[in-house]
Amino acid sequence: MTQLTFYGGINEIGGNKILLEDGSQRFLLDFGFPYKRHKLFYEEYLKPRSGAGLLDPLAMGLLPPLEGIYREDLETANLWSAFRSNPSYRKLEHVDGILLSHAHLDHSGHISFLKDSIPVYSTAATAFVAKAIQDSGKSDFDQQVCYFNPVSFDCPTGWKQEAFLSSNVPKQQRQFCIADVAPSDLSANAVQFWSSGFWEKTPRQRELASCALLGHTGCVLNLRCFPVDHSIPGACAWGIETSSGWIVYSGDLRLHGKRAESTRRFMDEAAALKPRALILEGTNVRRVSNVAEHEVHENALRAIADSHGLVIADFPARDVDRLLTFLQIARDTGRKLAILPKDAYLLKTMRLLEQTVPDIAHNGNIVIYQDTIASKSPNLWMRNLFQEYNNKIVLASDVRTSQDQFILCFSFFDLNELPSIRPNPGSLYLFSSSEPHDEEQEIDFRRLHNWLKVFELTPFGLPVERDGEWQIPDEERGLHASGHACGTDLINVARAVKPEILIPVHSEYPNFYIENFLASGTTVFLPNVGEAIQI
Numbered sequence: 001m002t003q004l005t006f007y008g009g010i011n012e013i014g015g016n017k018i019l020l021e022d023g024s025q026r027f028l029l030d031f032g033f034p035y036k037r038h039k040l041f042y043e044e045y046l047k048p049r050s051g052a053g054l055l056d057p058l059a060m061g062l063l064p065p066l067e068g069i070y071r072e073d074l075e076t077a078n079l080w081s082a083f084r085s086n087p088s089y090r091k092l093e094h095v096d097g098i099l100l101s102h103a104h105l106d107h108s109g110h111i112s113f114l115k116d117s118i119p120v121y122s123t124a125a126t127a128f129v130a131k132a133i134q135d136s137g138k139s140d141f142d143q144q145v146c147y148f149n150p151v152s153f154d155c156p157t158g159w160k161q162e163a164f165l166s167s168n169v170p171k172q173q174r175q176f177c178i179a180d181v182a183p184s185d186l187s188a189n190a191v192q193f194w195s196s197g198f199w200e201k202t203p204r205q206r207e208l209a210s211c212a213l214l215g216h217t218g219c220v221l222n223l224r225c226f227p228v229d230h231s232i233p234g235a236c237a238w239g240i241e242t243s244s245g246w247i248v249y250s251g252d253l254r255l256h257g258k259r260a261e262s263t264r265r266f267m268d269e270a271a272a273l274k275p276r277a278l279i280l281e282g283t284n285v286r287r288v289s290n291v292a293e294h295e296v297h298e299n300a301l302r303a304i305a306d307s308h309g310l311v312i313a314d315f316p317a318r319d320v321d322r323l324l325t326f327l328q329i330a331r332d333t334g335r336k337l338a339i340l341p342k343d344a345y346l347l348k349t350m351r352l353l354e355q356t357v358p359d360i361a362h363n364g365n366i367v368i369y370q371d372t373i374a375s376k377s378p379n380l381w382m383r384n385l386f387q388e389y390n391n392k393i394v395l396a397s398d399v400r401t402s403q404d405q406f407i408l409c410f411s412f413f414d415l416n417e418l419p420s421i422r423p424n425p426g427s428l429y430l431f432s433s434s435e436p437h438d439e440e441q442e443i444d445f446r447r448l449h450n451w452l453k454v455f456e457l458t459p460f461g462l463p464v465e466r467d468g469e470w471q472i473p474d475e476e477r478g479l480h481a482s483g484h485a486c487g488t489d490l491i492n493v494a495r496a497v498k499p500e501i502l503i504p505v506h507s508e509y510p511n512f513y514i515e516n517f518l519a520s521g522t523t524v525f526l527p528n529v530g531e532a533i534q535i
């Protein structure tokens, strides 16, 4: 009998944490950062205490009370005595692996708390993107996915010292097993990228392993990894053959991006397994149609071709497809795409796996924007990047003096550079991202509008608040292709895969599936958080 327990991703978008158990086998399907619940308690100046290790996230219900799966160095004295009476408490002897669908932190972030003896199964692109994000990011202690700072201090109080973010402590790399490429087929540069970091040599460094479990039977379950299209490279769905039949987990997916074909292939191949259950995302169930990536290209090109000054393009981080869409527009309009160092680092990383990704050094349309203040004390990764591409760097003064030559890839969090750039009034701020989803984001959108007013930038595609609703002006729509399929497409996915049981996840409106699959031969099951269901 197979058992599924959902510890996150129920009635919320993100935070997926699903435990699959079959006999003695046990896998986690994603172990994401629960942004929605996190925001109920925390904000920028009130965060879980890194020195309290597991205590704060367990006490606030951000982590499930599963003794035995977490890093022992994060256990404070008598930690578990406080949680043994929790109805969801369990002691687990082992977990065989984490099947990671993609590198968005709402799916991967809380891997940081798991024992490093639990291997992470993913595509090569997901492993590399996760490391690029961590190498070039701030990496709070609760989002250290690929490596972390082990805590090994004796403290008389039983509390661990705060050493999580110190770069002096050698880091522990996590074991990743890649499902779609044999590690021996990776280039020397790719292997070098994976093994570079702040760890001492063995045992803290862990080479990429192959996903040897795939296709094998006997000691472990059969696993299948299906590439799918999503707004980050490397996304996949998983299939797990259990004693109850195949269980398929979609991760996040769409049918309207540049790699829609891979999602279609997933639908066919998953259907061929005649699955017992499909765990399917439902982020955009209420939408009836999508904007496709090629429409974003057409609409953004029209707006930028009409613009005679500086263009700022605001699009989601890690969306390499969107970056390439704007690179094409830069080519089409004779401009240079000025990307931030972290985007350059990601692009360089992706090229280690895919030769079709543009080479920054030899692409005449890409330059790297060097931040005016922060880059005066760059981190190691940034210093290396600036050295490698030293003839590709542009400064605020370069942009200021040739404003009509650039498309600048900025988001809200980069607006601090505007006083240094001094864009000419009437410059274009093209918004190619999603509208605000919560109060905090609404406040940021109001701030963004204030910035645009001060610098007299012309917004295009930017949601405007009217009567408490945020809406993009009708004539400026079509500048963002969501990473998630609309409701109509999701119904088609479920109909094509044809599971006996459908379990919605990653959705605020899971009832959508009940309404659409009544009397269909597929039973829709809505689990509660922490409640085990037998499949």
Ligand SMILES: [Zn+2]
Pocket (backbone or CB within 6 Å): 102, 104, 230, 252, 483
């Ligand atoms: Zn995602």
